[in-house]
Each structure stands twice: as structure tokens, then as C-alpha cells.
Amino acid sequence: xxxxxxxxxxxxxxxxxxxxxxxIERHNTAYYVQDAxxxxxxxxxxxxAELQDLEARYPQLASxxxxxxxxxxxxxxxxxxVRHAVPMLSLNNGLAESDAIAFDERVRDLxxxxxxxxxxxxxxxxxxxxxxxxxxxxxxGVLELAATRGxxxxxxxxxxxxxxxxxxxxxxxxxxxPVVEVRGEVLMxxxxxxxxxxxxxxxxxxxxxxxxxxxxxxxxxxxxxxxxRRRLHFFAYGIGQLxxxxxxxxxxxxxDWLQQLGxxxxxxxATASGADGLLEFYRNAGARRADLPYDIDGVVYKVDSLRAQxxxxxxxxxxxxxxxxxxxxxxxxxxxxxxxVQVGRTGALTPVARLAPVAVGGVTVTNATLHNEQEVARRDxxxxxxxxxxxxxxxxxxxxxxxxERRPAGAQPFRMPERCPVCGSAVERPEQEAVxxxxxxxxxxxxxxxxxxxxxxxxxxxxxxxxxxxxxQLVDSGLVRSAADLYRLDQARLAALDRxxxxxxxxxxxxxxxxxxxxxDRFIFxxxxxxxxxxxxxxxxxxxGNLKALLDADETRLLEVSDIGPVVARSIRHFLxxxxxxxxxxxxRKAGVHWPExxxxxxxxxxxxxGRTFVLTxxxxxxxxTEAADxxxxxxxxxxxxxxxKTDFVxxxxxxxxxxxxxxxxxxxxIDEAELLRMLDGSxx
DNA sequence: GCTCCTCGAGTTCT
DNA sequence: CTCGAGGAGC
Numbered sequence: 001x002x003x004x005x006x007x008x009x010x011x012x013x014x015x016x017x018x019x020x021x022x023x024i025e026r027h028n029t030a031y032y033v034q035d036a037x038x039x040x041x042x043x044x045x046x047x048x049a050e051l052q053d054l055e056a057r058y059p060q061l062a063s064x065x066x067x068x069x070x071x072x073x074x075x076x077x078x079x080x081x082v083r084h085a086v087p088m089l090s091l092n093n094g095l096a097e098s099d100a101i102a103f104d105e106r107v108r109d110l111x112x113x114x115x116x117x118x119x120x121x122x123x124x125x126x127x128x129x130x131x132x133x134x135x136x137x138x139x140x141g142v143l144e145l146a147a148t149r150g151x152x153x154x155x156x157x158x159x160x161x162x163x164x165x166x167x168x169x170x171x172x173x174x175x176x177x178p179v180v181e182v183r184g185e186v187l188m189x190x191x192x193x194x195x196x197x198x199x200x201x202x203x204x205x206x207x208x209x210x211x212x213x214x215x216x217x218x219x220x221x222x223x224x225x226x227x228x229r230r231r232l233h234f235f236a237y238g239i240g241q242l243x244x245x246x247x248x249x250x251x252x253x254x255x256d257w258l259q260q261l262g263x264x265x266x267x268x269x270a271t272a273s274g275a276d277g278l279l280e281f282y283r284n285a286g287a288r289r290a291d292l293p294y295d296i297d298g299v300v301y302k303v304d305s306l307r308a309q310x311x312x313x314x315x316x317x318x319x320x321x322x323x324x325x326x327x328x329x330x331x332x333x334x335x336x337x338x339x340x341v342q343v344g345r346t347g348a349l350t351p352v353a354r355l356a357p358v359a360v361g362g363v364t365v366t367n368a369t370l371h372n373e374q375e376v377a378r379r380d381x382x383x384x385x386x387x388x389x390x391x392x393x394x395x396x397x398x399x400x401x402x403x404x405e406r407r408p409a410g411a412q413p414f415r416m417p418e419r420c421p422v423c424g425s426a427v428e429r430p431e432q433e434a435v436x437x438x439x440x441x442x443x444x445x446x447x448x449x450x451x452x453x454x455x456x457x458x459x460x461x462x463x464x465x466x467x468x469x470x471x472x473q474l475v476d477s478g479l480v481r482s483a484a485d486l487y488r489l490d491q492a493r494l495a496a497l498d499r500x501x502x503x504x505x506x507x508x509x510x511x512x513x514x515x516x517x518x519x520x521d522r523f524i525f526x527x528x529x530x531x532x533x534x535x536x537x538x539x540x541x542x543x544x545g546n547l548k549a550l551l552d553a554d555e556t557r558l559l560e561v562s563d564i565g566p567v568v569a570r571s572i573r574h575f576l577x578x579x580x581x582x583x584x585x586x587x588x589r590k591a592g593v594h595w596p597e598x599x600x601x602x603x604x605x606x607x608x609x610x611g612r613t614f615v616l617t618x619x620x621x622x623x624x625x626t627e628a629a630d631x632x633x634x635x636x637x638x639x640x641x642x643x644x645x646k647t648d649f650v651x652x653x654x655x656x657x658x659x660x661x662x663x664x665x666x667x668x669x670x671i672d673e674a675e676l677l678r679m680l681d682g683s684x685x
Numbered sequence: 686g687c688t689c690c691t692c693g694a695g696t697t698c699t
Numbered sequence: 700c701t702c703g704a705g706g707a708g709c
Contacts (some may be wrong), residue, residue, distance in 0.1 A: 562706095563706065
């Protein structure tokens with residue numbers, strides 16, 4: 001045997017630990033004291049985990065003042081402090097499924113060591129809300145004190161504010177216990193946050209980055225009337241101090257009891273057996289996540305038996321009987337490598353942030369739109385900045401905020417170029433409009449390319465295989481200048497292009513040929529007239545019946561079409577008066593593009609769905625959305641894009657989103673795909 | 686003149 | 700999917 005000297009702590013490690021401590025303290029202050037987090041939770045958790053890991057490997061590093069031994073920061077001074085009778089602890093975190101499995105193993109291990117082995121542990125599973133932890137003290141059944149968690153020992157008195165939350169009972173039902181402290185979470189529903197942020201934006205106040213900050217900011221208002229205007233919710237998930245009553249024997253029974261007392265308890269809870277049960281709950285919650293009206297950042301497992309909980313006890317800052325199993329972060333930090341300006345079909349210039357690739361919510365994000373100049377200015381995003389990127393319930397990533405303190409020296413504010421980055425034409429921004437536009441028109445290659453892509457689009461002329469790559473090549477090589485040129489392409493010239501084999505060339509030619517047979521509304525839509533989208537194109541086609549009537553119509557005639565007003569009429573007339581556009585239309589017809597024509601308003605709705613308005617949402621099984629829309633239209637029905645009182649039916653498929661929710665709100669009839677098919681078949685008009 | 690309803694346009698990634 | 704703005708109805 002040999003004596004092993006105490007492991008030296010390398011200097012680099014010591015310095016890293018010191019830096020981590022300072023950094024964590026700083027963020028704690030920002031988060032708890034200033035209500036203004038500098039970095040996303042996921043980033044904070046990562047720093048915290050790294051420090052914990054270092055301290056575990058080099059125990060000499062652990063000091064009494066290490067932030068790993070504390071729960072949070074100091075309470076803000078302008079609200080009265082409250083000392084919790086029973087401390088409010090935080091939970092250990094896990095991200096991977098293996099963390100849940102390890103948790104279950106550890107629990108069984110410890111219970112066995114404590115002399116009470118259990119084969120399969122029963123757990124109470126709940127959602128982990130993205131809100132603010134709160135303790136409500138009821139004395140003789142009456143709400144007497146409401147306090148935030150603060151640092152876990154001392155929080156802040158926010159009683160007047162909490163009284164304004166409608167779901168918090170001011171008096172418990174049939175409660176004989178002299179003192180009950182209810183622990184739970186205050187949170188804000190997503191739609192209420194959106195509403196609040198709109199108000200903040202309009203009044204020039206700062207917006208809240210997420211529901212938790214909004215809840216915290218709202219609760220800490222010194223004027224409770226402001227809190228009352230912000231719609232907050234409360235869910236109870238446990239008990240602190242309890243006098244004059246015995247706590248039920250299991251955690252799930254405690255929640256039932258709280259519910260009987262009139263406390264709001266989230267219905268999304270269950271008991272689960274063993275690690276498999278935990279993972280099932282986790283996956284289930286993950287799938288339901290987008291449907292919930294509030295944000296959750298994971299789930300919580302607690303050993304259900306209170307007796308077992310007591311045996312397991314606590315480590316320094318968290319109970320051993322509970323685990324917070326988090327979802328992959330929806331927010332991440334990354335760097336803005338560049339801000340590029342894209343040119344759209346109408347010449348609109350859109351600044352886009354090129355980002356260092358970063359994983360958010362399961363995908364790698366490299367781009368995020370910055371919408372327009374005002375938007376960039378509002379967030380003051382600059383090249384070189386470190387930014388918080390979020391992929392919320394929806395799919396499209398957005399830059400939430402800039403981490404100002406990581407801005408490199410000399411970073412320049414973004415300026416919209418005065419000349420189009422593609423064609424060099426002047427850029428104009430009409431007074432009072434948000435978007436800047438390239439004035440180059442079809443002279444600008446970018447606009448020409450976008451116009452071609454629009455023309456070839458699925459909902460327009462529908463040329464399969466004519467994507468961005470091919471259009472780029474066709475335009476750059478000078479083969480194609482307008483949509484009409486597409487119909488003059490031949491095998492030899494196509495195959496001469498890069499990465500265009502014989503097979504794909506003939507496929508494309510075939511698709512172009514197929515597209516010759518179309519309908520008038522698709523043709524009108526394909527032209528890409530400003531302010532004329534699918535619906536307006538359909539209205540025009542139905543009203544005029546043939547192309548000549550449309551070409552000959554003056555503004556007054558156009559105004560007779562429903563849904564067409566002065567702005568749209570002028571835009572159509574302007575487009576059709578342009579010699580170039582007339583030439584392209586003529587050339588297209590000469591090239592054999594054709595459609596059935598009628599003499600005018602003859603084709604009146606006679607279908608069995610005539611007069612009915614439909615809205616499609618979610619993924620249908622047998623039909624694509626486009627097919628369903630076409631068939632409804634063919635039967636005389638109308639397909640609209642948003643749900644309102646005037647909607648007759650909402651057709652909901654899998655993973656239906658906000659439209660379904662709105663339909664329920666308005667009491668609009670919701671049907672499924674099978675029912676739609678029955679209506680189309682006519683068995684049930 | 687105000688308000689609600691719809692449509693158009695722009696956008697990400699697999 | 701969301702925002703902004705055009706259209707229509709009150």
C-alpha cells in the first residue's frame with residue numbers, strides 16, 4: 001500500500017471554477033433581482049452543471065460561499081421580505097432519458113440501503129411550468145400571505161398582487177387546519193403574454209422575453225392594479241408548512257386534497273411505475289406540449305410515498321426524491337455572423353441574420369429573419385453580436401434579444417443599403433411603410449427569379465422540379481427571362497446546364513408540358529400581380545370567366561368584383577397596362593397555355609357545398625391540403641385561411657394548431673377528414 | 686370613421 | 700404561422 005497524496009487542483013481548473021462562480025452570481029442577480037436574464041436558462045444550467053462537476057471532481061474547490069450551495073439570489077429590496085417557515089427548494093435537473101433511468105435506480109438503491117427495498121417505485125408525475133414559484137399561506141382557511149421563492153429561505157411579500165389572480169382562492173373550502181402553506185407556480189398563458197407584449201410594444205415599453213419574466217414582472221408591480229390587468233394563473237403542486245392536519249400518505253393524495261380545498265391543480269398529472277412509467281409520461285407530455293395554453297420546460301417526478309420521501313431526504317440544495325426532467329432547450333445562444341439582405345418577388349428587402357449553427361428545439365438553426373429595418377433597429381442586432389435564438393411552439397426561429405455585454409467593440413448598427421444588393425437599383429421606402437423595396441422591377445435578377453418561382457409554384461401553374469437551383473441557372477445563363485421562355489426550352493439546352501442530366505432535363509420538360517393545361521384562376525394567380533393572391537385570383541376568374549374580359553376591364557369594372565377595392569383595382573390595371581406584361585401573356589397563350597373559358601358570370605355556384613365556407617388545419621391523412629381545397633372549390637365551397645364566426649366548417653387533421661382552438665372558442669362546427677369526404681361525395685349535403 | 690374579417694407576403698428546415 | 704393592410708359592414 002502506498003499513501004496517495006491529495007490530488008492537486010490544476011491552476012487552470014481553479015481559475016475556471018472562480019470564473020464560473022462569478023458568472024453564476026452575476027446571472028443570479030440579473031435573473032432574480034433585476035428580472036432581466038442575460039442568458040437563456042439552458043445556458044445558465046450548463047454553467048451551473050460545469051461548476052458542480054468541477055467541485056465534485058476536486059472537493060477542495062467547494063467553498064461555503066459557492067453558488068452551488070444556494071438556491072437563488074437576494075430578494076429585491078423594495079418589497080417586504082418574508083422568511084419561509086419551510087424552505088422552498090429547487091429540484092435536481094436531468095436532460096437525457098438516461099437521467100430519468102439513473103434517478104429511478106438511485107431511488108431504489110437508497111431505499112434498499114435504508115432497509116425498505118421496493119421492487120417498483122411509484123412516482124407522481126407533473127408538468128414543470130415555466131413560471132414563478134410561490135408560497136401561499138392560509139391561516140384559518142383565509143389567504144393571509146403570498147411570497148415568492150426568493151433565495152429559498154427569504155422571499156418577497158406579493159400578497160396584494162396575488163390576490164388579483166382569479167384562480168387563487170381567497171378562502172379554502174372546508175379547511176379546519178389553522179395553517180396551510182400551499183406551494184405552486186404562478187404563470188402566464190401564451191396568448192396573454194402575446195397580448196401583453198403588444199400593449200408593451202405600442203406604449204414603447206420593453207417586451208417580455210418569455211412567460212416567466214412576464215409573470216415575475218407582473219407580480220412585482222408595486223401597484224396591484226397593474227397586476228390585475230395582466231392575466232395570471234396559478235397551479236398548486238405541494239405543501240409547505242401544515243398545522244392541525246396530517247398530510248396524506250402520498251404526494252398524489254396531497255394534490256387531490258388541495259383540489260378539494262379549492263386550489264387549482266393541473267389536470268395533466270399521473271402516477272407512474274418505475275423508469276418505464278416515467279419515460280412514458282415524459283414523452284406524452286412532450287407530445288402534448290404545443291397543445292397546452294402555457295409553456296412548460298419539462299416534467300417533474302416525485303416519489304409518491306411520503307414515507308419513502310422522508311427516508312430519501314435531501315442533499316444540500318435539493319430533495320433526493322424528486323427530479324426535474326427537462327425538454328431540450330427551445331432557446332439557445334449563438335453569434336450573428338452576418339446580416340444579409342434578401343430581395344423578394346415584389347422587391348421587398350428583407351434582412352436575414354446568418355447565425356453560427358446552433359441546435360434549438362431539435363433542429364439546427366442557421367438563419368433567422370429580421371423582418372425589416374425597424375425590427376432590426378428595435379432589437380439593435382449587429383454583426384458579431386451574441387443573440388438569444390428561440391424556436392417557440394411554431395417552427396420559425398426568431399432572434400429574441402441581444403446579449404449586449406458580449407457585443408464586440410466596434411460593432412456597427414445595421415443600415416439598410418441604399419442600392420439593391422442584387423441589381424444596384426435604387427431602394428425606396430414609402431413614408432409610413434415598414435418595408436424597403438428595390439425599384440429595379442423585373443430588371444432585377446432576384447425579382448425575376450422569384451417571379452418565376454411563384455409562376456411555377458404548386459398553387460399556381462404547378463411545374464414540378466422547377467426549384468430555386470434550376471431557376472438560378474436558367475436566369476443566370478440567360479436562357480430564361482420571362483415565364484414564356486420556359487415553354488421554349490429544349491432538351492439540348494437544358495442538359496447543357498450544371499448538374500442537369502438527361503433524365504432530369506426530360507422530367508422537367510415533361511412537367512412544363514403538363515403545366516400547359518391549367519385553369520384561369522391559377523393562371524391569374526401565377527402572373528404575380530401585386531395584391532392578387534389565390535383568393536383574389538379565384539374571385540377574378542369567377543367574375544370574368546375569360547381572360548379577354550379581364551384584360552379589357554377598367555378600374556370601375558374591377559371594383560364590381562367582391563373583395564376588390566381601389567388599391568387592388570389600381571394594381572391590377574397597372575400590371576395589365578405594362579407592355580411587357582401583355583407580351584408575356586400573349587406569348588404564354590401562343591406557347592399553348594390554355595384553360596376552359598366561359599362567357600362571364602355564367603359559372604355560378606351550383607355545387608352541393610355552395611355557400612359554405614371551410615377552413616383547413618392540421619395534416620389530413622388521405623388528401624393533401626391543396627387537394628382538399630381543390631375538391632371543396634370544385635363542389636362550390638369556399639376555402640378560407642382564417643377562422644371566424646362566418647366559417648361554416650373547420651376540417652381538422654392531425655396536429656391541428658391554433659385554428660382548431662379558435663374554432664372551439666367561436667363554437668364553429670369541427671369535422672374530420674372522413675366527414676369532409678362524405679360531404680364531397682354528396683351522401684350528406 | 687371605426688372595427689372586424691380576410692387576404693397577401695415573407696420565412697425555416699427536412 | 701404571423702403580421703400588416705385592404706375591404707366591407709356598421
